Amino acid sequence: MKFFFPDSHDYVDPSFNFETEKNNEHRVIQRDDKYAHELFSKPVYDGILVSKAIVDGVKGVQGRYSVAQRQRFFREGIYRFFRLPKHYLTMGDCGAFSYAKEYEPIYTVDEVNEFYSNSGFTYGISLDHIIFDFETPKKKVTGKQLEECLRRQEITLEKAEEFLIKNKDMSFAPYGVAHGWSPESYADSVIKLQKIGYDRIALGGMIPLKSSEILNVLKCINNIRNTKTQFHLLGVNRLEHIAEFSNYGVTSFDSTSPLMRGLKDDKKNYHTATEDYTAIGVPQVDANNNMRKLVASGSINQNEAFKLEKACLESLIGFEKGVVAKKEVLSALTEYEKLYNSKASRVDLMDKVLTDQPWKKCPCDVCKDIGIHVILKRAAARNRRRGFHNLYVAYEKLQSELNKMNQVK
Numbered sequence: 001m002k003f004f005f006p007d008s009h010d011y012v013d014p015s016f017n018f019e020t021e022k023n024n025e026h027r028v029i030q031r032d033d034k035y036a037h038e039l040f041s042k043p044v045y046d047g048i049l050v051s052k053a054i055v056d057g058v059k060g061v062q063g064r065y066s067v068a069q070r071q072r073f074f075r076e077g078i079y080r081f082f083r084l085p086k087h088y089l090t091m092g093d094c095g096a097f098s099y100a101k102e103y104e105p106i107y108t109v110d111e112v113n114e115f116y117s118n119s120g121f122t123y124g125i126s127l128d129h130i131i132f133d134f135e136t137p138k139k140k141v142t143g144k145q146l147e148e149c150l151r152r153q154e155i156t157l158e159k160a161e162e163f164l165i166k167n168k169d170m171s172f173a174p175y176g177v178a179h180g181w182s183p184e185s186y187a188d189s190v191i192k193l194q195k196i197g198y199d200r201i202a203l204g205g206m207i208p209l210k211s212s213e214i215l216n217v218l219k220c221i222n223n224i225r226n227t228k229t230q231f232h233l234l235g236v237n238r239l240e241h242i243a244e245f246s247n248y249g250v251t252s253f254d255s256t257s258p259l260m261r262g263l264k265d266d267k268k269n270y271h272t273a274t275e276d277y278t279a280i281g282v283p284q285v286d287a288n289n290n291m292r293k294l295v296a297s298g299s300i301n302q303n304e305a306f307k308l309e310k311a312c313l314e315s316l317i318g319f320e321k322g323v324v325a326k327k328e329v330l331s332a333l334t335e336y337e338k339l340y341n342s343k344a345s346r347v348d349l350m351d352k353v354l355t356d357q358p359w360k361k362c363p364c365d366v367c368k369d370i371g372i373h374v375i376l377k378r379a380a381a382r383n384r385r386r387g388f389h390n391l392y393v394a395y396e397k398l399q400s401e402l403n404k405m406n407q408v409k
Contacts, residue, residue, distance in 0.1 A: 001246055002046040003398055004091050004254035005391065006235075007082070008054055009064045011035045012388070016381045018373050023381075030069060035082060036388045040365045044391040047088050047122070049254045050078060052107065052115045053095025059106060077120035091254070092116045092172070093125040093234070096204065100130045104155060109162045113170060121172045123200070125234075126163035128156040128177035131205050134213065135182040149181045153189060161196050175200045175232060183220035190221045190229075199228045207235040215241065218248035225249050239394065242401040258394040262387030267349075270375055270386055271393040272358050273400075278349040279377040279386060280333065282312045283340055287379060291340055300339045308336035319354065320372040326354050364392040 011033035015024040024032070036044050055070055057063035065073060073081045078090050092115060099106045105127050116124035129152040133141050141149055160176040167174055176198035180186030186203065193201050203221075206214050214236060221231075230251040237255030238245075245253070262269050268276035285291050285305040294300045315332040318324030334347050359367045359374050366389045367374050374389055376382050 001242060001250070001398065001402055002089060002252040003395060004047045004049040004089065004252060005036065005045040005259075006049040006051065006254050006256050007035070008256070010259060010384065010387070012039065012381060012384050014039070018370060018381070021379075021381075035084075036391055037085075037088065038083060039385075039388060040392060043088075044388070044395045045088075046252075047090055048078070048082060048084065049091040049093060050119075050121075051093050051095030051098070052112065053098035055115075058095075058098045074118050077118075079120060089122045090120070091123040091125065091175075091232075092119065092121040093202075094127050096128050096130045100132070105129050105159065109159055109166055112163065113167050116172045117167075117170045123175055124167070124170070124172040125175045125202050125232075126156075126177050127159040128179060128204055129159075131179045131181055132208070133181045134205075134209060136213075141181045146181075149185070153179050153185065157189065157192050157196075160193060160198070164197055173200065174198070175202045177202045177204050177234075178221075179204050180217070183217045186217045187221045187224050191224050194224075194226050194229060199226065200230050200232070202232040202234050204234045206233060211238050211241055214238070215244060215248075218245065218250065222248040237394070239397050239401060242398065243405050246405060258390035259384075259387035262390045263383045269377065269390075270353070270358065271390045272362065273393060273397060275356075275358070277353045277356070277358055277375070278346060279375050279383075280316070280350050280353060281341075281346070281377040282309065282316070282333075282336070283377075284379055285309050288340075294340060305336075305339055308332070308339065312336050316372055316376065326351070329354060362389065364389050366392070 009030070011030065013023045013027055013032070014034045015027060015032070054064050055073055063070070078084065079086060084090070094105065094107055094112055096105070107127060109127055112124070112127050131149050131152050133145055133149055135141050156177055156179050164174055164176070176193040176196065178186055178189035178193055178201050180189055190201055203217070206217070229249060231249050233245070233250055233253035235255060236253050237257040258271065261271070267278050269279045270277040283291050285295065285302065291305065295302045295305065311332045315324050315329045319326065319329045330347060330351060333350055334345060337345060353375060359372060366385045370382070370385060373382050374386050
């Protein structure tokens with residue numbers, strides 16, 4: 001079971017100074033930064049997935065790459081651009097979510113083939129058009145809704161057939177994409193893709209589905225799966241079901257969930273093998289959007305906010321060094337929290353994480369390197385590292401599940 005990480009320019013400045021909170025003034029973005037596979041001494045994923053939409057942009061809207069970065073990506077290829085060792089796998093897709101509202105996919109099969117081939121991907125996923133609807137016992141897909149599902153499924157299958165015909169001499173291994181709105185319609189797609197000639201099939205549109213619904217789809221398509229057919233789950237990260245996924249022919253998946261929860265989740269954004277914690281919020285007065293709005297509206301006094309923000313940071317760093325008591329830290333945090341959070345206080349959650357100090361028990365390179373800063377919810381330098389730490393934890397959990405499966409065999 002391989003885990004692919006969908007990259008969206010996710011890297012950190014290794015020279016960031018956590019005391020002054022400044023980047024190296026001579027830093028060149030991306031060139032001097034570190035991806036997760038460079039930051040850790042052991043792998044935190046098996047490969048990288050990169051979308052054409054992320055690199056190229058969509059319909060006149062620039063993607064995450066600058067013009068110079070995009071040109072260098074194509075000139076150097078994916079491995080050299082990401083400074084990625086050759087033992088890692090790479091997978092390209094079209095980024096169908098980015099054009100899901102369009103009537104048809106915005107790329108041609110030739111453009112997709114060119115993107116995969118010129119970039120040197122290991123695998124390339126065929127051009128597809130997402131289906132968002134899914135039947136439940138209480139909600140059937142009928143009428144015009146069903147017509148649209150059928151239309152998108154037909155487009156995806158037609159593009160998959162053209163994709164396979166045109167890439168026979170390409171250097172990457174192809175995946176066809178199966179979309180559906182029920183277990184049976186997914187099975188129809190898989191049957192047709194297998195007839196076209198695919199033995200690698202990516203299952204799309206499953207991100208919003210419940211785990212039970214994903215398992216029902218896998219059970220259904222397992223009945224018609226050819227022995228050699230392998231499945232990739234697009235955007236699905238349900239580590240507790242890895243063994244079941246494997247039994248149904250799933251050999252890989254991709255997900256940004258561990259990273260994104262570190263960046264955006266309000267409650268469980270620092271993960272460990274046994275428990276998830278809430279990071280301690282210390283928003284920047286002059287950089288956090290919410291704080292700037294509160295200052296601009298006159299709701300809070302800027303000088304007072306700066307004073308409390310500084311007191312929080314100093315007490316947290318003192319706590320890490322063992323010279324400030326937890327009670328004093330919590331007092332500073334709650335005083336500052338009153339300024340920016342009118343909802344229920346998170347003092348109990350902050351007390352919990354300061355009591356357990358999970359970052360001190362974590363062997364990952366991020367926690368060992370920056371200590372308590374990994375648990376502070378405060379701008380990208382810390383938040384993205386916390387996301388990387390979550391990637392480390394997720395990959396360790398995956399390896400643990402795979403070891404259990406091997407022991408059973």
